[in-house]
Amino acid sequence: AQSVAQPEDQVNVAEGNPLTVKCTYSVSGNPYLFWYVQYPNRGLQFLLKYITGDNLVKGSYGFEAEFNKSQTSFHLKKPSALVSDSALYFCAVRDIPNDYKLSFGAGTTVTVRA
Amino acid sequence: ETGVTQTPRHLVMGMTNKKSLKCEQHLGHNAMYWYKQSAKKPLELMFVYNFKEQTENNSVPSRFSPECPNSSHLFLHLHTLQPEDSALYLCASSPETSSSTDTQYFGPGTRLTVL
Numbered sequence: 487a488q489s490v491a492q493p494e495d496q497v498n499v500a501e502g503n504p505l506t507v508k509c510t511y512s513v514s515g516n517p518y519l520f521w522y523v524q525y526p527n528r529g530l531q532f533l534l535k536y537i538t539g540d541n542l543v544k545g546s547y548g549f550e551a552e553f554n555k556s557q558t559s560f561h562l563k564k565p566s567a568l569v570s571d572s573a574l575y576f577c578a579v580r581d582i583p584n585d586y587k588l589s590f591g592a593g594t595t596v597t598v599r600a
Numbered sequence: 601e602t603g604v605t606q607t608p609r610h611l612v613m614g615m616t617n618k619k620s621l622k623c624e625q626h627l628g629h630n631a632m633y634w635y636k637q638s639a640k641k642p643l644e645l646m647f648v649y650n651f652k653e654q655t656e657n658n659s660v661p662s663r664f665s666p667e668c669p670n671s672s673h674l675f676l677h678l679h680t681l682q683p684e685d686s687a688l689y690l691c692a693s694s695p696e697t698s699s700s701t702d703t704q705y706f707g708p709g710t711r712l713t714v715l
């Protein structure tokens with residue numbers, strides 16, 4: 487069975503500082519990993535995904551994520567956070583070939599203070 | 601977000617009402633999904649359609665009834681709901697269901713409140 491954990495309910499950072507949102511996964515096969523962001527009263531917006539290849543994946547709005555197979559992690563990072571990055575972030579995983587089912591984490595609320 | 605639209609954005613209904621949520625995708629996709637998002641819980645997959653055929657009903661109560669007349673439109677008919685059904689209902693679409701690498705794209709959601 488596939489699952490994903492986001493160990494932090496909340497992350498608080500100052501604007502201009504690095505931002506990291508943690509995600510760990512558990513799969514029986516090869517993982518396909520996704521990050522989404524949800525702004526208040528909005529749907530989920532796709533940020534980036536890891537399918538295969540380079541462990542460092544670059545996505546929208548200056549975000550990137552690093553796939554670490556040995557640590558079963560896929561942490562989301564941004565070198566310099568903006569106040570506008572304040573939102574709810576979801577990690578998701580699927581591992582079954584030819585299957586659509588995504589398992590989502592419970593989400594991490596990011597607050598970037600000015 | 602204009603790729604997947606949902607109406608209405610907000611809905612308040614009584615337990616005896618009948619209402620419908622509408623989703624439309626403009627991405628040329630063939631798969632559409634309904635999710636329920638409750639506070640502090642992971643997203644729950646409710647229904648899946650692929651090429652207009654329902655491929656998943658994730659043990660959803662019969663008071664929720666989906667309809668997919670074509671690959672671009674998806675409805676969720678609501679009848680005799682309970683207060684615990686209050687949540688954000690999200691629609692998503694993807695090229696199809698048979699690829700593990702496809703991205704699902706979400707609409708803005710309908711915030712449903714059941715009184």
